[in-house]
Amino acid sequence: MDVKIYNDKYELGKNAAKLGAEKIRAAIAAKGYANVILATGASQFEMLAALLEEKNIDWSVVKFFHLDEYVGLDINHPASFRKYLWERFIAKLPVPPAAFFPVNGTAKDLPAALAELEKNITENPIDVAFVGIGENGHLAFNDPPADFETERAYIVIDLELRCRQQQLGEGWFPTIDDVPKQAVSMTVKQCMKAACIINSVPDLRKAEAVKAALEGPVTNMCAASMLQKHPDCTTFLDKDSASLLSK
Numbered sequence: 524m525d526v527k528i529y530n531d532k533y534e535l536g537k538n539a540a541k542l543g544a545e546k547i548r549a550a551i552a553a554k555g556y557a558n559v560i561l562a563t564g565a566s567q568f569e570m571l572a573a574l575l576e577e578k579n580i581d582w583s584v585v586k587f588f589h590l591d592e593y594v595g596l597d598i599n600h601p602a603s604f605r606k607y608l609w610e611r612f613i614a615k616l617p618v619p620p621a622a623f624f625p626v627n628g629t630a631k632d633l634p635a636a637l638a639e640l641e642k643n644i645t646e647n648p649i650d651v652a653f654v655g656i657g658e659n660g661h662l663a664f665n666d667p668p669a670d671f672e673t674e675r676a677y678i679v680i681d682l683e684l685r686c687r688q689q690q691l692g693e694g695w696f697p698t699i700d701d702v703p704k705q706a707v708s709m710t711v712k713q714c715m716k717a718a719c720i721i722n723s724v725p726d727l728r729k730a731e732a733v734k735a736a737l738e739g740p741v742t743n744m745c746a747a748s749m750l751q752k753h754p755d756c757t758t759f760l761d762k763d764s765a766s767l768l769s770k
Contacts, residue, residue, distance in 0.1 A: 561588070609623075681704065736751075
């Protein structure tokens, strides 16, 4: 894993977006299209804004997937990740993308919806995955103990309290009782299938998780530690999130 450390989250976001854009352009040049995973949450604000500023990308041949969504949360709720990505990225593209495959956590038949998502992502192998690390070390919503063995692309996760407290602390919900207790998450194995992973992790509150993920053992108690095994993963940190690293 390559690790890059910057002064602040704005510099982090700009450089993460720059590398991701290079990888997207390369995929388009090689195949005529690209398949991309987008992450959400407060840690991705600067990266997504910078990615929109990147030039010479034909977004009309790019298909987008995303990592996760709460179970039962209406798409119009401020914390909806479908809403987040549509408003912060998809709707701001200069041209419509080839496709956007949202995770529908309110589907009447959730297993059928996840099966359809799995079919779509299997048919469209990922070129670039933009991800982050949660305060509890989760990758997507794979809270500890993460399932490292499942071959499914998306599963339903019971969210642990630390994860729900993070969502509350970031201001997405008014009280802890309002934070959903379940979410649909892309699995760790599916995340690892991406040809390239761009991992953006700013802020001091992520420092312990960053240390565990980058310098600790690969363990399902810190799902992001699996990124150590990816052949093309670059982690972008700021001084705060890197503050506990020994190397």
